[in-house]
Amino acid sequence: MEQVVVYLRISEDRTGAEAGVERQRQDCLEMCGRLGITDPAVFMDNDISAYSGKKRPGYLDLLERVKLGPSRIVAWHVDRLYRRPRELEDLIDLVEAHPIRIETVKGGGFDLNTHEGRLMARQLVAIASYESGHKADRIRRANRQKAERGDWHGGAKYGYGIGGVLIPEEAAVIREMADRFLAGQSVRQITRWLNRDDGPVSPSKGKSRLNVWHESTVGSILCSARISGQRAYEPASKTTATWERRDRAILGPGNWEPIITPEETMRIRAVFNHPDRRVGRSSKSLLAGLITCAKCGNTLVSSGLHRGETSIGKRRFYRCLPLPGRPERGGLVVSAHGIETLVGEAMITRLAATTLPATAPGQDAGVSAAMEQITAARQRMEDMARDYGAGLLSRTELHAAKTAATATITSAELTLGRNAKSSALKGIPIGDEEALRAAWESEWSIPQKRAIIAALIDTLIVKPAQPGKRGARFRPERVELTFKA
Numbered sequence: 001m002e003q004v005v006v007y008l009r010i011s012e013d014r015t016g017a018e019a020g021v022e023r024q025r026q027d028c029l030e031m032c033g034r035l036g037i038t039d040p041a042v043f044m045d046n047d048i049s050a051y052s053g054k055k056r057p058g059y060l061d062l063l064e065r066v067k068l069g070p071s072r073i074v075a076w077h078v079d080r081l082y083r084r085p086r087e088l089e090d091l092i093d094l095v096e097a098h099p100i101r102i103e104t105v106k107g108g109g110f111d112l113n114t115h116e117g118r119l120m121a122r123q124l125v126a127i128a129s130y131e132s133g134h135k136a137d138r139i140r141r142a143n144r145q146k147a148e149r150g151d152w153h154g155g156a157k158y159g160y161g162i163g164g165v166l167i168p169e170e171a172a173v174i175r176e177m178a179d180r181f182l183a184g185q186s187v188r189q190i191t192r193w194l195n196r197d198d199g200p201v202s203p204s205k206g207k208s209r210l211n212v213w214h215e216s217t218v219g220s221i222l223c224s225a226r227i228s229g230q231r232a233y234e235p236a237s238k239t240t241a242t243w244e245r246r247d248r249a250i251l252g253p254g255n256w257e258p259i260i261t262p263e264e265t266m267r268i269r270a271v272f273n274h275p276d277r278r279v280g281r282s283s284k285s286l287l288a289g290l291i292t293c294a295k296c297g298n299t300l301v302s303s304g305l306h307r308g309e310t311s312i313g314k315r316r317f318y319r320c321l322p323l324p325g326r327p328e329r330g331g332l333v334v335s336a337h338g339i340e341t342l343v344g345e346a347m348i349t350r351l352a353a354t355t356l357p358a359t360a361p362g363q364d365a366g367v368s369a370a371m372e373q374i375t376a377a378r379q380r381m382e383d384m385a386r387d388y389g390a391g392l393l394s395r396t397e398l399h400a401a402k403t404a405a406t407a408t409i410t411s412a413e414l415t416l417g418r419n420a421k422s423s424a425l426k427g428i429p430i431g432d433e434e435a436l437r438a439a440w441e442s443e444w445s446i447p448q449k450r451a452i453i454a455a456l457i458d459t460l461i462v463k464p465a466q467p468g469k470r471g472a473r474f475r476p477e478r479v480e481l482t483f484k485a
Contacts, residue, residue: 164256184451228265229258338474
């Protein structure tokens with residue numbers, strides 16, 4: 001027997017009330033009544049565009065149902081059922097084994113088992129696909145214009161209500177998140193702080209059963225241009241430039257109140273894109289990559305355990321790795337516990353001395369210059385794209401110019417990443433040795449300690465062991481530690 005199914009879809013449901021699909025349901029069921037059909041199966045995709053290419057669970061379930069036998073599909077309009085030629089062809093492929101007829105409230109019916117029906121369906125889907133593409137172009141152009149004006153985009157976001165109205169209690173949470181991140185705390189540590197028993201309500205409250213903060217949410221909020229009162233826009237053709245790796249390109253100031261400064265957003269993004277954040281041993285050990293070998297100038301890495309040692313007596317080392325063809329490389333080893341203890345005591349003593357300046361000399365100038373370089377390089381890339389489109393540049397010239405601009409951006413980002421490390425001293429109880437020692441031993445994470453060390457230490461060099469004094473015992477005289485001015 002022929003089975004009858006109803007398919008409902010609306011591309012955008014801003015309110016989530018399903019009012020659009022409910023209107024389609026009423027019209028389709030009325031049509032089923034006129035056709036003498038009672039109690040049809042209903043499949044629905046709410047707030048999903050058929051043109052975007054996203055999976056439509058309701059539509060996929062409908063196709064599985066069609067495979068059970070001859071079917072009549074009722075939809076409000078053919079473009080509710082499919083809007084891309086590929087989807088129609090998938091449906092036509094099923095016709096040979098499963099006869100299909102489509103009935104629409106607006107547009108009549110047609111039989112996919114006939115050549116005429118297929119011709120009509122292909123013509124309608126070609127028109128629908130054209131209209132979707134044309135509409136997408138208009139929307140992109142309008143969104144670009146809104147971005148250039150600095151208008152608020154979309155609905156409420158964490159920290160802001162509809163239209164960009166500041167929510168003070170949420171803004172205070174974002175401010176604290178940014179301060180903690182720039183002070184060297186990891187995204188994981190900030191997420192753990194947010195999820196404490198008396199922590200702030202997460203953005204997923206009411207949308208998820210867990211109602212917890214996720215690391216991806218924290219990273220997205222920190223890197224967003226929105227929280228610094230700036231307007232971002234994602235163009236149709238995405239670039240792989242380093243300044244876009246974490247979030248969308250910033251066009252300019254927005255017309256809403258910022259929570260942090262644009263400079264802080266730039267520094268946060270620079271820290272995310274800085275090579276020091278790449279996952280590896282340096283992110284798990286305190287001094288890997290920060291210690292220099294006095295013999296060859298190479299940085300030391302965290303080493304594995306000595307063979308035969310038990311889990312209770314595990315000992316770690318930092319060592320200079322050998323390199324084929326470089327006889328001066330390798331062979332230098334130092335106890336991880338020994339040098340980490342020495343550096344930790346030096347940090348506490350230095351911070352307790354209360355002689356540190358509030359900011360590193362020349363830091364503000366360096367940050368401003370790096371930001372100006374990035375802005376200018378990004379503008380050059382946009383100008384080059386327009387010149388190439390106008391035929392003023394060849395593909396080779398465009399590639400060479402983009403390579404140079406990208407190198408400038410990368411260099412400036414590295415500068416920002418280095419300068420951002422000085423923010424690790426913000427909020428630290430400088431001058432209080434007891435509080436510093438407690439924080440170093442039990443409160444601060446390894447990434448935060450590494451940021452403090454990088455902000456304070458100029459050089460940390462380990463010399464080779466003297467003849468006759470080799471062995472596992474740590475010898476402090478091998479270490480040369482100098483602080484920044």
